Amino acid sequence: MKKKHLIILAGPLDNQNAGVHRVTYEIIKGLHDMSECPFDITLIRDRDDGQFPKFKTAKIPLFKKLPGFQSFRLFFIVPLYCILKKADVVFEPAHFGPFNLPKKIKRVTFIHDLTPILFPQFHTFNGAYLQKIFLPRILKKTDLIIANSNNTANDIKKQYPFTKDKVQKIYLGVSDLFKPLNNPEVLEKLKITQPYFLSVSTIEPRKNIETLLEAFRLYKEEKLGPEKLVLVGGKGWKNNAIYSKINDHPNVNEIILPGFVTNEELIQCYSQCNAFIYPSIYEGFGLPLIEAAVCGAPLVVANNSSLKEITPFKELLFETLNAEDLKEKMSLSKQVKPNQEFIDSIRSKYNWKKFVTEFTDSISSLFKQN
Template sequence: MRIAVNTRILLAGKLEGVGKFTHEVLQRLVVQHPEHEFYFFFDRPYDKQFIYAPNVKPVVIYPPARHPFLFYLWFEIMLPRILRQLKPDVFFSPDNFTTLRTTVPRVTVIHDLAYQHFPEEKRYFDRRYYQKFIPRFAAASRLILTVSEFSRKDILKSFNLPPDKVKVAPCGVSDFFKPTPFAQQIDIRQKYCAGEMYFVFVGALQPRKNLVNLFKAFDAFKNLTRSEVNLVIVGRKAWKAGSIVKAYQAMTHKTEVVFTGRVSDAEVRQLYGGALALVFASVFEGFGLPIIEAQKCDCPVITSNTSSMPEVAADSALLVDPHSPDAICQALVQLYHYPERRDYYIRRGRENCRRYTWQQTTNLVYQGLQEAGVKSKKSFD
């Protein structure tokens, strides 16, 4: 069978949540299904690492689509032409978008509706594009996949879709993530924090990640404990990060906050492994991949009691009200002062992250492709 895939999100060294989902699923899918032809649609010259097997045929479709006007040109004009030429059996798009101008059955992954709940975090034209087209993409798709039951219910409610049209294919956690040997923990602490212990946050620096309240909580933690503990912030600065910068500048203990920017996955793994805890008190997540990545590295997790995070973490993390700096502070104090609490959440985290594998995700995606138009009866082992 012919399976066409939107792979424009596969950018070397820049894989975040959606990119990781795409990479982890596709590398398994194409290798485990050599009987199918896969056409990968890139919007710029591609990195050969993403051509995972001989049954992948890369196609570059210009122009690079990184702006709403170019989204429209790429998805509604250029892409349909290629689909008409190739006549695939199904079109898989894992980055929230698809095309309206084709009769090819479409399977679309809508990771979350953050644009709807936090419209102020999108640039004006991006916001307008999302608001106009995401509901239409959902209606036009044969099947929608999403990454949590929370997001599934949100999509069903927002777009008034039949329940069987939206299914969950949760994220997984790679075996790349693993505990950090003690000597490397010492090295990573020395590199970023002059040897001091630290809490870590991993994610794009944008308002809904709730760094403003994290900074307030960390200041309160420092005032209470008088400790030398640092806070390490890992991730790129995203759109509308001004409030985060302002909150940082207002901190009493800002000299003990370390911004790493974007770092390699190997560095992220070590930063998880050397931390007192991951503090991921986001206001809204479709899944929250750092939760299970940290747990795979034996890093206890503090996360929010909102949106998908209680579902993903279950009872394996310390849940807090993200709107309460005091609640976040008390969680920091608890995991700093009581090693037995850290040990408890490390053990629970090990059990929890076993629920999430990229192989399971791949199986569910393949089932969706079969339902939407792939006729092969072969399934994953």
């Protein structure tokens, strides 16, 4: 039987560095690594780097400097390509699409979170406005919605009740690259000295870094330990207040900002920290949680959204905006030492092979319904 033609809008591989990039890469890699992929796959990208030789790659450049071209590409060029190449199903891993496809072509949309809808104040005005206008239309026309957690699935159904019969929860996985490693030279290169607490996120308001900074001040004021605070991640938006608080912090000399790091460097940061702290106000999944956990780090996590669903360290949950509670959990984390059995259990629950199996089964089921 002829395989169905699956086109993946793989732009996040080329134009993003954060969580959406990582998830898109792992999904495509998982499909590529299958001994027998059930689909004939084409990737639509801004460039072709030969990363996935088993798949066709359609290079449709973004031309970012050409005003209006990105929208023209999204709404007209990409749909036309999908029609001409006789796609059976089109997958959008970055949740804004697919657009303008005939009904005979199945649409699959991945929703990472609903932060632009639920917390528009944490986004640029244009970004939140576009999501508010387009997302309901996208979800009405899509045939399958992939959600990365029960929390995200429930948020989608609550916000858009008409989606209740087409939302499928599939947990994300963690790459086999992430495991406990100890190479102090990597930390030296990043100018990180032990011991330290680690947090990994884009520097932006939703990540609640200001509460973490206040908790760190209290931790140091009460002389609870020698740890420094390492904040890994690139600059986001609306972050002037965050950087001001860092610069004015009484322990500014013990706060380290390496910026964006490679996967290899990130693994070392996870592996050698005393605890990983994730104070975010809302997450759809929280991929850094399981990455840090399989590297052997205790997780100090805000008690909200998917974070309380995903973290295995329930005793280290803290009230999201309560710096005093966070300080106490930072101190308590020293008593938690994950062992290999624990790490294996996390890897068993969250793995990309399992994700890809459920993902392909869910797409295949769209054609069995006909």
